[in-house]
Amino acid sequence: MIYTRKEDRIIINGGEDFSPTHILECGQVFRFKRTENGYIVYSLDKCAEIFFNEKAENSRIEIVTKDVDYFINYFDLNRDYSQIKSHLKQIKFDERDSSFLSNAVEYGHGIRILCQDPFESTISFIISANNNIKRIQGIIERISAKCGTNMGNYYAFPTAEQLSTLTEEDFTALGAGYRAKYLVKAVEMLKEFDYQSFKTLPTDEAVSGLLKIMGVGPKVADCILLFGYNRMDVFPVDTWIEKVYNNYFTATPLKSRKEIRKNLVEIFKNYSGYAQQYLFYYQREL
């Protein structure tokens, strides 16, 4: 990725490996909004405004922010996504539709996996369970406005301390549905959580550690590791990936999500997280 670092902005030349639309609309992140000239994206208490011309492919993209270094890491700008994409296209994935994977990579060519905050990811993906993206965004927005720090033009994502002031009834009133009680218990546990230790833990140990959190099952644990810890050897299997697997990959569908995950990780190995996101985005847009 060719980018230029300025004091208050990051300038990106060439949009082939960086599409604000692909990155933000592909389902990995919930706190962003469209503006007249692009997007604003929020992470913890920080924000960045992205200016670009959607109609002009490969046009100049500017990311304006007070936290330049944070967002260089957030957007994973030092990684070579061209290499990732060409590697993925060589993998034999699909028994039934041999071009599905390469089509998915072509379609979502500007996706990058964001390096999000583990705590924000955990809370967000607990809310995501059996829910749709539009609603998830609304719930997170209302929770932030309810108890997150007022930053002027927006609210920061609440800290565990701030979230612990909310009751189950509060979460219900904000639209969390039956996940309200999970959130209360999860927040209580996360106040004492050692996030650092998860960075170095082997993946299976990290998964079983995360599964102890109320509201976190196998799929949400994978999402936390993928989006919150930037681990690529996990493959979150949700309803969309299940469709991909059964419709395009195998002639013998209806395997359990656990089996599907195992098969996919064996195929994609350390590229599982990337593959998952291209496939998820493509299937959803079909």
Added chain:
DNA sequence: TTCCAGGTGCATA
């Protein structure tokens, strides 16, 4: 009205 959405907790065998 029914189905579905980035599934999980819990009871049961």
Added chain:
DNA sequence: TATGCACATGGA
């Protein structure tokens, strides 16, 4: 360990 069911909510 594996399976089946209940679970809030709102849009299609």
